Amino acid sequence: MIGESRWVQWASHLILGGASAVILLPLLWVLRTSFADKVVAYQIPPDLFFAPTLDNYREVLLRFDFGSFFLNSLIVAMATTLIALMLGALAAYAIDRFRTGGPVMPLAILATQMMPPIVLVIPFFLIFKQVGLADTHVGLIITYLTFNLPYVVWLMMSFFKRVPRELDEAALIDGAGPFGxxxxxxxxxxxxxxxxxxxxxxxxxxxxFLFALMLTGQQTKTLPVAISSLVTQQGTAIGAVCASTMLAIAPMVLVYFAIRKLLVAGLSLGAVKG
Amino acid sequence: MTLVAATAGITPRRHRNLAQYIFVAPTVIVLALVVAAPLIYSIYLSFQEYIITYGMGDFAGLGNYIAVLSDDFANVSWVTLKLTALCVAIEFIVAFGLALLLNQPHLPGRSFYLLVLMIPVLMTPVAVALMFRLMFNPTLGIVNWLIGLAGIPPQGWFGDPNLALGTVVFVDVWHETSLMLLMLYAGLKAMPSEPVEAARIDGASRLQILLYVTWPLMKPVIMVTLLIRMIAALKSYDLIYMLTQGGPGKATETISFYAYRLGFRFLDIGQAAAVSFILLIVVTILTLVLLRTMREA
Structure with a gap:
């Protein structure tokens, strides 16, 4: 018995370790190349021991103005999230507690999430040109609400389900209003x-990516769009591409380290049990 | 006394009735404006002759639909279906296997594995695509150099019509397996542990426990996970745009990318709207079919 479980342990570590390597190695390779100078970046066979340089990051931040694209991404993501949370939490609470809108409501919310973005990008592109919302933060925030608001409502519904109804009733008896x-x-x-x-x-x-690609311009380009345009403009500016890729990933990975437990909890409740 | 209690009970209930609609109203209004209105406009466009450079033309009837269906549609549907089926199947098998391994009771290093395996969830498809474009580059990429060490001749990973779809599937699996893993692992953790314990005490083997205890208990979670992933895969656009632009030829062109090409390269808004609306119908039908089989199972 002990022999078998030890064997299973070894096999598990072999497989999980292998999978981790498949994830980590490409990332480490891009990280390594982001510190390589122009000559080293193009070398095949690759040079593994070279003097690292920050030139790529300098080029991306100063010459290509990635700071402002970074800021665009931050503004749009923060604003959309705040609006979606404020509206979505209220709606999710009513749908969970009072079945507002009957059985149709959760289905309608789910249906909006099925919508392929290409369906909406075409009309938004035309409408925004007409009303002057093309290449504005407000315009992009509006389009992001199309997928974010239903997503937040869906997640929040399952969170409110876990808050016992007795709490509501006790507060109602104590004379609190519905909003209270x-x-x-x-x-x-x-x-x-x-x-x-x-x-x-x-x-x-x-x-x-898709909404941002079609609806932003020089003023409001987000990071993914900026990186993608770097490729087409520069052919194969390997070092700069690697540095900008790292700049796009880094904040998300940092956020992730901070909230790992929340993320597992959030998905186990929201997406799966929803 | 009873009268007082009854009236006291009525007022808050009425408040609640009114309040629930006030709570839901902002979300419903916003979604009507940003989802329903553009959708209706798009359906209208799909029946119009509308080329951006010439402006809005005549009513086209079913003209746009007939044009796109008789043109490339069979090919892009086939590519989309192949891509979706391959990605969802491979990602599910890998994710479920890894989730089972991660869910073993005594596993040193679990949090490290989880940490690493979750990283792709957080990456924008653009970054993922660029990473692999560099590595799979025919002359400057490390992959061709590595397989060269093993004596295999260099391959045109995205340029060879026989390889391109497979390479795109590989990149998609690298990127999207994490999300499935996260959902399945969360489902396994939320599963009650008593049935597995009981089966183990009764002397069931690992395989028996998996087939007769874990699988039936996990079925609802598995179905929802497959559904979510399938809907997302049918809409594939980002990776295609960044990796192959639908090429070589039309070997990796999905329905979403086809709609994009018609609308924003050929500037034919009417036809693009028609394709995108057909895609919406396909996604809806497949979702309903899958939901029905879920309910039966």
Whole structure:
């Protein structure tokens, strides 16, 4: 018996270690190349021991102005997430507690999430040109609400389900109004869930590509669009591409380290049990 | 006394009735404006002759639909289906296997594995695609150099029509398996532990426990995970745009990318809207079919 379980342990570590290597090695390779100078970056066979340089990061930040694209991504993701959380939490609470809108409502929310972005990008492109919302933060925030708001409502519904109804009833008997119950009793109890929903929604916005590609210009380009345009402009500026890729990933990975437990909890409740 | 209690009970209930609609109203209004209105406009566009450079033309009837269906549609549907089926199947098998391994009771290093295996979830597809474009570059990439060490001749990973779709699937698996793993692992953790314990005490083997205890208990989670991933895969656009632009030829062109090409390269908004609307119908039908089989199972 002991022999068998030891064998299983070894095999598990072999497989999990292998999978981890498949994830880590490409990332480490890009990280390594982001510190390589122009000559080293193009060398095949590759040079593994070279003097690292920050030239690529300098070029990306100073010459290509990635700071402002970074800021665009941050503004749009933060604003969308805040709006989605404020509207979505209220709606999710009503749908969970009062079945507002009947059985159709959760289905309608789910249906909006099925919508392929290409379906909406075409009309948005035309409308935004007409009303002057093309290449503005507000325009991009509007389009991001199309997928973020239903996502947040969906996640929050399952979080509120976990807050016992007795809490609501006790507060009602104590004379609190419906909004008071929501604001002072249920919301604080669901705070970890709101945190998880907020982070997940932020990540979704930060990484979005199609809307940003079609609806932003020089003023409001987000990071993914800026990186993609770097490729077409520069052919194969390997070092700069690697540095900008690292700049796009780094904040998300940092966020992730901070909220790992929330993320697992958020998905186990929201996406799966929803 | 009863009268007082009854009236006292009525007022808050009425408040609640009104309040619930006020709570839901902002979300419903916003979604009507940003999702329903553009969707209806897009359906209208799909029945119009509308080329950006010439402006809005005549009513086209089913003209746009007939044009796109008789043109490339069979090919892009086939590519989209192949891509979706391959990605979802491979990602599910890998993710479920890893989730089972991660969920073993005594596993030193679990948090390290989880930490690493979750990283791709956080990456924008653009970054993932660029990373692999560099590594799979035919002359400057490390992959061709590595296989060269093993004596295999260099390959055109994205340029060879026989390889391109497979390479795209590989990149998608690298990127998207994490999300499935996260959902399945969360589902396994939320599963009650007593049935597995009981089966183990009764002397069931690992395989028996997996087939007769874990699998039936996990079925709802598995179905939802597959559904979510399938819907996302049917819409594939980002990776295609960044990796191959649908090429070589049309070997990796998905329905989403086809709609994009018609609308924003050929500037034919009417036809692009028609393709995108067909995609929406396909996604809806497949979702309904899958939901029905879920309910039966």
């Amino acid at each position: 119950v929501f604001w002072r009793i249920v919301l604080p109890a669901a705070l970890p869930g709101i945190g998880a929903a907020g982070v997940l929604s932020f990540v979704l916005c930060w990484n979005e």
